[in-house]
Amino acid sequence: MAAIGDSPRVSEPQALLLESVHETAAESLRAHGITVQTRPKGLGEDDLIAALREMGDGPLMVGIRSKTHVTARVLEAVPNLIAVGAFCIGTDQIALAEAQRRGVPVFNAPFSSTRSVAELVVAEVVMLSRGVFQRSMAAHRGKWAKSAAGSHEVRGKTLGIIGYGHIGSQVSILAEAFGMRVLYYDIDLKLPLGNADKSVTMQALLADSDFVTLHVPDTKLTRGMLGDEELGYMKPGAFLLNLSRGKVVDIPALRERLVSGHIAGAALDVYPEEPASTTEEFRSELRGIDNAILTPHIGGSTVEAQANIGREVATALERWIGTGSTLGCVTLPQLDAPAPSRDASGSRIVNIHSNVPGVLSAINSVVADSSVNIVGQSLATNEEVGLLYIDVQISPNDAKARELRDAIDALETSIRTRLIAL
Ligand code: NAI
Secondary structure, eight states: OOOTTOOTTTSOOEEEEOTTOOHHHHHHHHHTTOEEEEOSSOOOHHHHHHHHHHTOSSOEEEEEOSSSOBOHHHHHHOTTEEEEEESSSOOTTBOHHHHHHTTOOEEOOTTTTHHHHHHHHHHHHHHHHHTHHHHHHHHHTTOOOOOOTTOOOOTTOEEEEEOOSHHHHHHHHHHHHTTOEEEEEOSSOOOOOTTOEEOSSHHHHHHHOSEEEEOOOOOTTTTTOBOHHHHHHSOTTEEEEEOSOGGGBOHHHHHHHHHHTSEEEEEESOOSSOOSSTTSOOOOTTTTOTTEEEOOSOTTOSHHHHHHHHHHHHHHHHHHHHHOOOTTBSSSOOOOOOOSSTTOOOEEEEEEEEOOTTHHHHHHHHHHHHTOOEEEEEEEEOSSEEEEEEEESSOTTSHHHHHHHHHHHTSTTEEEEEEEEO
């Protein structure tokens, strides 16, 4: 009998996609032999458990966005859930520690909306430079604010990018296409793209830039990294953009600088506190300050980004089913090894185990007793769990492969063990 999560050629997996995940996901999963059910809305805990249980005892995957919560209770109630796809960036809605403990990989899509954010940044650089929002608001009030005063081209101006990762580096390319000079600052060694120049310190970048844009993650180091002192290093009349994470900028300090005119304008998409839903009121000290463009965390909210997210997470789920790859996984150690040879017709035992002393020697003694020829082994571990591939040159339908999988799975340290056709 197949164990839960054996590969498509061993037992058929199914996926339940909720919250109108983009259709690229269902298309891709179906093309890989995975049966897909879709629902437009999210589900509460009890309904999610019921919906998954209705799908039977075979291997299941669930795809969610931000509204559905995959809690510890869901993971316990549906032991045949072998993967969770978060078709978004955040994973706070998933009980990650419990998923790891149960050997359930969780995949998200941190980089699919990169381009969408970068486009909005360069658009807002122009909007800020021309005072478009104030003039538009004035026109709505019947005021004809036709004047060149304070309006500038962005060509030849300096854009300082803090955080030169996926988004920052794309902003760099787009800004250069506008004829801007680009500076960047990153704690990691990053090679410049185009003609961008690296600033050795953040202070130097702040002092040299006409526009400063933030593209860092939310970490202990970045929280509050632009406080009053750092804002003070900025050129008088410069602009600030934050489309990264809300806690990176000290908002009261920014407010002061905007009111005093030291900072000529700002564009913010993220805030220390954000409404949980579209019906909740947005509260911010920046409301009512007309040289601040405030957008409701929409930097990555485009149809194209949703389509990319659908493909990115579906691909991760397909790889997990097909080869046991955990690339992009946020709960298990990341491991991705190709089949040992191109014409291989063998199988891979994918074992997730508790990372405790002696675990590997216990597995290896089971393997040694089995008389099955091993053609490859790969291991990745974190502090809690290990992920091990054992590639053998026999078909997954061969009783010996199944016996070996079962014997490894029976070890006390094993959390989950699957058999995959290579
Ligand atoms: P990334 O991980 O590719 O790049 C982040 C860069 O920041 C890395 O190069 C890293 O070395 C650098 N960094 C980290 N700590 C730093 C520090 N203390 N000082 C200087 N540099 C530092 O991330 P990506 O994809 O470029 O995303 C950047 C940010 O944008 C993230 O916070 C992400 O959550 C946010 N984001 C916002 C969206 C929106 O809708 N507004 C959509 C997508 C991402």
